[in-house]
Amino acid sequence: MTNLKVFIIIPSYNEGVVLKNTILSLPKEYNIVVVDDCSKVSSAEMLEGTSVYYLRHEINLGQGAALQTGMDFAIKNKADIIIHFDADGQHDKNDIPKFIDKLIEGNYDIVLGSRFLDKMHIKSVPKIKIIILKIAIFVNGLLTGMWLSDAHNGFRAMTSKAASLIYFKENRMAHASEILLQIKKHKFRFTEISTHIVYTDHSMEKGQPWHNSLNILIDLIVNKILK
Amino acid sequence: MTPIQIILIFLGLLIFLTSYKVLNNKIFYRSIFLGSILIGMILVLNQKILDVISSKLGVGRGVDLIFYIVITVLVYCLIIFYRKLLKQDEMITKIIRNNSINSAKKI
Numbered sequence: 001m002t003n004l005k006v007f008i009i010i011p012s013y014n015e016g017v018v019l020k021n022t023i024l025s026l027p028k029e030y031n032i033v034v035v036d037d038c039s040k041v042s043s044a045e046m047l048e049g050t051s052v053y054y055l056r057h058e059i060n061l062g063q064g065a066a067l068q069t070g071m072d073f074a075i076k077n078k079a080d081i082i083i084h085f086d087a088d089g090q091h092d093k094n095d096i097p098k099f100i101d102k103l104i105e106g107n108y109d110i111v112l113g114s115r116f117l118d119k120m121h122i123k124s125v126p127k128i129k130i131i132i133l134k135i136a137i138f139v140n141g142l143l144t145g146m147w148l149s150d151a152h153n154g155f156r157a158m159t160s161k162a163a164s165l166i167y168f169k170e171n172r173m174a175h176a177s178e179i180l181l182q183i184k185k186h187k188f189r190f191t192e193i194s195t196h197i198v199y200t201d202h203s204m205e206k207g208q209p210w211h212n213s214l215n216i217l218i219d220l221i222v223n224k225i226l227k
Numbered sequence: 228m229t230p231i232q233i234i235l236i237f238l239g240l241l242i243f244l245t246s247y248k249v250l251n252n253k254i255f256y257r258s259i260f261l262g263s264i265l266i267g268m269i270l271v272l273n274q275k276i277l278d279v280i281s282s283k284l285g286v287g288r289g290v291d292l293i294f295y296i297v298i299t300v301l302v303y304c305l306i307i308f309y310r311k312l313l314k315q316d317e318m319i320t321k322i323i324r325n326n327s328i329n330s331a332k333k334i
Contacts, residue, residue: 035327047334054334055327061320069324073331171320 006030006100007079009070011063012087013037016046018202022089023050030096033073034087035066053077063154064168064175071163083157091155092196099157102193109162109188110179112148113155113195121196129199136177139217144180148192152176155195162188174219232271239268 008030012019020043023032032052036043038060047054055069067084074082081100085091095113102111115121122130136151154176158166165186168175183190243264250257270277270289277289286292 044332044334050334052334053331055331057323057327059319059323061323065320065324069327072324073328076328169317171316 004080004100004104005078006081006083006096007070007074007077008032008083008085008096009035009067009074010085010087011035011037011066011070012039012043013060013063013066014039014041015043015087016041018089019043019087020046020050022085022087023047023052025089025093026085027093027096030083031074031077031079033070035070035073037061037063037066062170062172062175064173064178065171067175068168071166075160075164079160079163081157082160082163084154086154088202089200090198092198095155095193095195096157098193099155102191103157103159106191107189108159108191109186110156110158110183110190112150112190112192113153114148114150114192115153115195115197116149117192117194118196121194124197124199126199136216140177140180143177144184146180146184148180150192153195153197155197162186170219172216172219174216177216228272235271236268239264239271 006029008026010019010022010032012034013036015022019034023034026032028051032050034043034047034052034054036054036056038057042056044054044056053073055073057066057069071082081103083096083099085096091113099111099113102108115125116133125133133151137148140151141147152173156179165188166179166182168178170178182188243261246257246260246264250260270293274289277292281287281289281292284292286295
């Protein structure tokens with residue numbers, strides 16, 4: 001495991017000091033790639049000395065686009081494993097080795113995080129969030145034929161081989177559903193593992209409002225027809 | 228000739244002349260667009276033709292037929308433009324992505 005080049009992709013938009021705290025909490029053995037999606041104030045100065053790769057979009061494109069940029073960069077730099085990690089500090093760094101171990105030991109292409117596999121973790125999820133996510137799981141199931149235990153969990157790991165076959169056309173949040181379509185399309189071997197999500201005031205504020213689910217659904221349907 | 232017929236013919240000619248340059252090098256779109264204006268002008272001058280066509284199609288009034296055609300064409304144009312917009316969006320995304328990867332720095 002130590003010989004593997006692990007790249008952690010952190011898409012960021014106006015995260016401020018929370019981003020720095022998230023990065024400082026991560027072990028130094030990983031290559032951290034911050035993709036600043038045109039935040040109002042560049043994070044570069046604030047991140048000085050944190051030993052991260054810093055990429056900045058000249059215009060705001062969305063989380064899906066930022067992840068794709070990070071993946072392209074990681075592949076270009078010969079990554080073995082690529083991990084998607086949120087900037088708002090809601091993911092647990094202690095889960096990262098579990099993702100990597102599962103990927104290698106299970107010979108999987110992709111490992112997806114789920115907050116609904118462990119009853120202890122479900123308790124920390126706000127009730128309104130559970131309702132929205134359950135609807136999203138159902139819609140994802142209908143659209144992709146893949147019935148998972150969680151939806152729109154941004155914590156995932158993949159081999160660079162799988163990442164090189166994935167291409168997010170959805171620049172914004174619909175990428176989280178699009179990835180399921182790509183898993184199906186490329187017949188990737190995948191599994192889910194339990195992750196603990198910390199809901200802070202900041203992450204709740206930055207999180208998607210419930211009505212954005214409708215936008216995601218429209219994005220997926222319209223873009224599938226027109227693109 | 229009624230005043231509205233004169234105004235519509237004048238507007239038709241104006242669109243005809245300006246679109247000739249705008250749709251330069253796009254023969255298909257140019258012929259469809261210019262053909263539609265030409266048909267429109269003929270119908271303005273001879274409204275009975277439209278009434279005959281609409282009654283044969285079971286629409287009733289000629290103006291209703293025009294209304295249905297305009298709505299259909301507008302929706303079609305919207306889809307075409309939205310599709311083009313998505314493609315341009317995709318191109319911009321690729322340019323922005325390449326720029327950010329090429330100017331990546333370790334800090």
